[in-house]
Amino acid sequence: ISGTITVDGQELETRDGLGITDFKTLDFKATTDAKFLLMEIPMEQ
DSSP states (O other), rough: BSOEEETTTTTEETOOOOOOOSSOOOOOSSSSOBBOOOOOOOOOO
16 A cells, blocks of 8 residues: 555556456565555455
8 A cells, every 4th residue: 555566577556556367376576665455355257
């Protein structure tokens, strides 16, 4: 929710959001002091 992180090569900054589907692993890297929220939401298929 603040700072900068990179998720699988996609840079996210303060107030950004990202939707991810169909993955087995994710690579998170904080490039500044960061706080973020990760939510898992079951999707009906």
